Amino acid sequence: SILIKCGDRTALIDTGSFSLNGKAQYYLKHSGVTKLDLFVATHTDSDHIGDFVSVADNFEIDNLWISNFCTDKKSDFTESEKLFFEKISEKNINVIYPECKTYPFGSAELQVMSPSKKYDDDNDNSLVIKLTYKNVSYLFTGDSGEKSETQMLNENTDLRSTVLKVSHHGSSSATSQKFLNAVLPEYAVISAGDENKYLPNRKTVDRLKNSGAEILRTD
Numbered sequence: 534s535i536l537i538k539c540g541d542r543t544a545l546i547d548t549g550s551f552s553l554n555g556k557a558q559y560y561l562k563h564s565g566v567t568k569l570d571l572f573v574a575t576h577t578d579s580d581h582i583g584d585f586v587s588v589a590d591n592f593e594i595d596n597l598w599i600s601n602f603c604t605d606k607k608s609d610f611t612e613s614e615k616l617f618f619e620k621i622s623e624k625n626i627n628v629i630y631p632e633c634k635t636y637p638f639g640s641a642e643l644q645v646m647s648p649s650k651k652y653d654d655d656n657d658n659s660l661v662i663k664l665t666y667k668n669v670s671y672l673f674t675g676d677s678g679e680k681s682e683t684q685m686l687n688e689n690t691d692l693r694s695t696v697l698k699v700s701h702h703g704s705s706s707a708t709s710q711k712f713l714n715a716v717l718p719e720y721a722v723i724s725a726g727d728e729n730k731y732l733p734n735r736k737t738v739d740r741l742k743n744s745g746a747e748i749l750r751t752d
Contacts, residue, residue: 703733
């Protein structure tokens with residue numbers, strides 16, 4: 534889960550997994566947040582939207598971004614997805630399916646980089662968003678994999694970013710060498726749980742180290 538505060542504008546990307554203690558909404562309150570101008574669901578895996586109900590019950594949310602490629606499998610929704618979409622409807626949240634273009638966000642910009650087409654793997658349907666504020670930029674990648682990365686590289690997208698949120702918790706299925714060569718991050722942030730024995734993947738961490746990025750890990 535990633536909180537963005539820019540002036541009086543606030544955005545939350547994902548919520549993390551379901552928590553009995555409402556970790557996401559507790560952190561928002563601790564950070565002085567009273568409402569969310571934007572919530573971004575990168576995709577609908579439970580470890581990304583599992584705590585949404587708690588957040589939506591405690592904060593007004595003006596707009597919600599989600600890829601339309603994540604919403605067309607209603608007959609096969611998981612329990613967490615059902616709760617997610619039911620809460621959106623209950624709270625009458627304005628849902629936006631953003632195009633691959635740039636949107637203003639206070640004095641910053643949010644550029645949607647992917648997906649521009651539907652993939653078989655839902656991870657590749659993750660929204661990838663670049664935040665630019667003055668001369669600093671952040672690339673938020675959800676769980677996007679190499680197919681999504683290849684699409685962005687082929688579209689000559691400006692991927693260069695100061696900070697990379699490493700995709701899929703540092704999985705070996707993402708953060709290819711070609712992608713890293715295009716992003717050239719100064720900092721690489723890996724969001725992974727300390728109980729996970731498999732993520733981040735050692736080879737992915739090695740690629741990040743060799744790229745010269747300083748690695749920051751939540752675990």
